[in-house]
Amino acid sequence: MSDIFKLELNRRPRRTRRTSSLRALVRETEISPRHLIQPLFVVDGESSPEAIDSMPGIFRLSITDLIKECRELVDLGISAVALFPKIEDNLKSDDAREALKPDTLVLRAIRAIKTEVPEISVVADLALDPYTLNGHDGLWDSGAQDLANDATVEVLTDMAVLAAEAGVDLVAPSDMMDGRVGAIRSALDGNGFERTAIMAYSAKFASAYYGPFRDAVGSSGAACTHDLDKRTYQLDPANRREALMEIALDEEEGADILMVKPAGSYLDIIREVREETELPLAAYQVSGEYAQIHAAAQRGWLDLERCRDESLLAIRRAGADIILTYFAKEYAKAYAKV
Numbered sequence: 001m002s003d004i005f006k007l008e009l010n011r012r013p014r015r016t017r018r019t020s021s022l023r024a025l026v027r028e029t030e031i032s033p034r035h036l037i038q039p040l041f042v043v044d045g046e047s048s049p050e051a052i053d054s055m056p057g058i059f060r061l062s063i064t065d066l067i068k069e070c071r072e073l074v075d076l077g078i079s080a081v082a083l084f085p086k087i088e089d090n091l092k093s094d095d096a097r098e099a100l101k102p103d104t105l106v107l108r109a110i111r112a113i114k115t116e117v118p119e120i121s122v123v124a125d126l127a128l129d130p131y132t133l134n135g136h137d138g139l140w141d142s143g144a145q146d147l148a149n150d151a152t153v154e155v156l157t158d159m160a161v162l163a164a165e166a167g168v169d170l171v172a173p174s175d176m177m178d179g180r181v182g183a184i185r186s187a188l189d190g191n192g193f194e195r196t197a198i199m200a201y202s203a204k205f206a207s208a209y210y211g212p213f214r215d216a217v218g219s220s221g222a223a224c225t226h227d228l229d230k231r232t233y234q235l236d237p238a239n240r241r242e243a244l245m246e247i248a249l250d251e252e253e254g255a256d257i258l259m260v261k262p263a264g265s266y267l268d269i270i271r272e273v274r275e276e277t278e279l280p281l282a283a284y285q286v287s288g289e290y291a292q293i294h295a296a297a298q299r300g301w302l303d304l305e306r307c308r309d310e311s312l313l314a315i316r317r318a319g320a321d322i323i324l325t326y327f328a329k330e331y332a333k334a335y336a337k338v
C-alpha cells in the first residue's frame with residue numbers, strides 16, 4: 001500500500017457504507033409484509049394442494065386449505081390475498097356464464113375467507129379468462145374477430161356486484177376493456193356497495209411473462225397455446241404515454257388504487273405513475289418474473305433469496321406502495337426471522 005498517494009476528498013460516500021449499522025441507518029427503501037399481496041389459486045373439491053410446475057412453491061388450493069393459508073399469511077403480517085379460481089373445463093363456455101353463478105368457486109372462497117379469517121383483505125380479480133373456452137378476458141365477437149368491449153363490461157359489472165355481496169374488500173378489473181372502472185363504480189354504488197374499493201389493473205401490458213399463470217388457471221390449456229394474443233386490449237410494451245393515459249382514465253373513473261403490471265420490466269412506468277398521481281400505486285410481479293428467478297436458482301446460477309429481495313426492493317424503490325407477488329409468504333417468513 002502506498003502511503004504517498006492520498007486523494008484530497010471532502011466527500012467520501014463510502015463512509016456510511018462501512019458497517020452494517022451505518023448502512024441500516026441510511027437505507028432509503030424498506031418492504032414490510034404489510035405492503036404485500038399474495039396471489040392464491042383456488043380449486044373446487046377437497047384435493048390436496050396441487051403443485052404448478054412452472055411456479056415452484058405455489059399450489060392450487062381447496063377452500064379448506066385456502067383458509068389455513070390465509071390464517072398463516074395474517075400471522076406473518078401479510079395484508080391481503082388476491083384470488084384466482086381454476087374451474088373445471090366443462091364449466092367453461094363462450095359466454096362465460098359460470099362467472100355469474102351465485103355459487104361459483106371464487107364467491108364461495110371469498111365468503112369462506114371473510115367468515116374464517118376476516119382480518120385479511122380479499123381482492124377479487126374481475127376478468128373472464130378463467131371462464132371462457134378460448135382463455136380471453138372478455139366475450140368474443142366472431143364478426144369483429146375481437147373482444148366485444150361493452151358487452152364484456154356489462155358482465156364485469158355483474159361480477160363486481162356478486163363479489164361485493166360475498167364480502168370482498170377490493171375488486172380488481174384485470175381485463176383492460178375501455179370504461180370498465182367507471183361502470184363498475186356505478187354498479188357497486190347503485191347496489192349499495194359504495195364501500196367496496198376498486199384496484200384497477202390500469203397499465204397492464206400484453207406481456208409474455210404471464211405464461212406460468214395461464215398454466216396455473218388453465219387458461220392456456222383451454223386455448224391450447226401459451227401465446228394467447230391479447231394485444232387488442234392489453235398495452236403494447238413499447239408504449240409509455242399510452243400507459244399514462246390509461247392511468248389517468250382509471251383515476252378519473254374512480255379507481256381507489258392503480259396498478260402497473262408486470263413490474264420488473266416496467267419500473268420506468270411505475271416511477272412515472274408515482275410522480276403523476278396521489279393515489280396508492282400497486283405493481284404486480286407476475287408469474288414469469290417469479291418463475292425466472294426460481295429457474296435460475298434451481299440451476300445454481302442465482303441466489304434465490306437475494307434475487308427475490310432485490311427484485312422486490314427495485315419495485316418498491318421505483319415507487320410502488322403495494323406489491324402483488326408470489327414471493328409474499330416467503331418474504332414475510334424471512335422478514336420475521338431478522
Ligand code: PBG
Pocket residue numbers: 125126127128129137174175209210211212213214230285286287288
Ligand atoms: C387475466 C390475468 C392474468 C394475470 C392476472 N390476471 C393473465 C393474462 O392477462 O393473461 C397474470 C398474472 C401473472 O402472470 O402472474 N385476467
